[in-house]
Amino acid sequence: MNNRIDVETAREVEEFLFDEAALLDDGHFDEWLALFAPDIRYFVPVRTTRSARERDKEFSGTAELAHFDDDYEGLKTRIRRLATGFAWAEDPPSRTRHFVSNIRLRALENDEFEVTSNTLVYRSRLERQVDMFSGKRVDRLRRSGGGGKFEIAARTVYLDHTLILTNSISIFF
């Protein structure tokens, strides 16, 4: 397969990721959910501190405990929760800023792309709570419709934290 990505495609992918981040930061969660394919797997494995020798065991596998391992219904349930009026961990809402950078693309078969990016999420809550999440995101994007539109067919977020330094992950990456 020709793995060269043309500039136009790279630009479209980048714009897609930036728009996606804006939906999260602006609290448009229903529109954010609409970016995901019905067969989405949204996976955030647990990381453990391992010796260099066992570094290949740092991240939990797909049958082990994860911070998130959601299908479309799972994500939908989380988003519905935010709208119930009783979601105390997000009401008042967190103020987030998603920074997406170091984007790398690889063409896959069937008009799909593997998109790897760095993500830094700043969260401010209530009076003085500040959290930072740093990680690597690996997405599988699929062309949908036309005109530079994509859907997210798979997302894995490899966090840089082992011990999560906050009281909950009530936001999305």
Add this chain to the structure above:
Amino acid sequence: MAFIASVEKSDLPLGAILKVETEVGPVAVCNVDGEFFAFSDTCTHGNWSLSEGWLDGHVIECTLHMAKFDIRTGCVLSPPATCPLKTFAVEDVDGEIRIELPAPDEGGEKK
């Protein structure tokens, strides 16, 4: 004359290390990609069993202080060990791995 210690080949699957007590002290014997190697089981640095160690290709690493040796030659590949490891010739005779050992008075490490 040389002493012989032996182990059953079937006890040594790929990647395995066995510790064998011999006249000249404990000896480690291992299987690397179907080839067999024998060497003194005791790390020359820390008096620790190398058969407890990590075998990676032809390199054995002591778990105690991470000294490394080439099991083919006994050469030190990483400190804190500084003295080379004794190695012994092996022979595969009809499913039996025979280790050729020096007599204890020929410089063996009699314990």
Add this chain to the structure above:
Amino acid sequence: MPNPYSGGPDRSMIDLVGGDGGEINPAIYVDEDIYRRELEQVFGRSWLFLAHGSQIPETGDFVSTYMGEDPVLVVRQKDGSVVAFLNQCRHRGMRICRTDCGKARSFTCSYHGWAYDISGRLVHVPLEQEAYHGEIDKDAWGPVRVPRIASFRNLIFGCWDEAAPDLETYIGDAAWYMDVMFDRSGAGSELISGVHKWVIPCNWKLAAEQFASDMYHAPYSHLSAVLASLPDDASPADADWPQEGAQFRAPRFGHGTGFFASERGWEFNVNTMGRTIVDYLAGKYSDAAVQHLGELRGRQITGQHMTIFPNFSFLPGINALRVWHPRGPQEMEVWSMILVDSDAPDEVKAAYRDRITRMFGTSGIFEQDDGENWVEVQRVLRGHKTRQTSLNASMGKGHTEDRSEYPGIVSGMFSEEAARGFYQHWARMMAGQSWEELAQEPASACGKPDSGS
């Protein structure tokens, strides 16, 4: 409220919880001196959960964990036994092992290279002849061993105190309630591999007490998760929870649990937990559990929350378990795991992993709102006035019930009887009472005022 933390340690500790645990001085959540004393008197003397046996199945498998703030290594030995020792080199105090878990063949301190075998025996000191002139007694300078290790249903506990009762006595009547989760099938249990670890800036007792005693918060704190899980065509009435249940207060040693007990079984939770788990707990798979534990524990007790004093909590059925590790008076680490019966079908184990991860743990839609509450309780206690304002734990005082089907002291499902048991036992430990004294059931547990000794 006067400041009772000034009248000598023994009496003042009891007064801090209003004598019977029913009125709480917030100093117990913020005071540094109380916290240091807690590490000594509570965490230094109680049986503490260390690991589940399935985390360390083979020789050399280990987990790094904590007893209070003391780091310990818990290691499986060649003979199948478990040894735990302080993760602290006896030379200059360096942490011997800096990883979370793994398989060890030895442990070597990275500072000067003192090396230990998997049982914590000091086996090598670099330059032993040249520097120590062969005079160091290696047997005497291994890391400090946890002197008492015992297991209940494959849960491994450790205790520093030789005078403490054995684990079975310590758990006492609570065992009957624990078995709803840990001996459901008789085939044993195992963890789904992995541990969620996160930090909540709140005192560990807020969480431990809630899991012991607080069914009261669930209908309101967790309403969003229940509503969000309803199907599209559901009516709010489908979010109805059972009204029958009970709470257990351990007559001694501070444990507690509460639960629904209803012929409706787990069906009311089908939207949150999913059909596979509900069928496992109350439907087509549950006959064996009923045969093993009886109808009440095998099928009817649901929504259970429980704490084994001081900091080991779990939710039977939901099968989440966690340790609240204290990190100063104002912070704790939560270590959370998911348990399954060893003989559960693979699809049930998979369902537990998927569903319970969504409900509990770092991102759990139930868990999130607990953290929100505790964090704000703690923040409010920065104040001068707030720290002098006593808090009410009087719910159901004097209303224990005579329920012959349940062991221990039993009250209604919505009660703070178990919270009072938790705080009263905490206060008596803090006052330095001996294990003989602690084994005496306090008079107030029967509704009478307690003299504090």
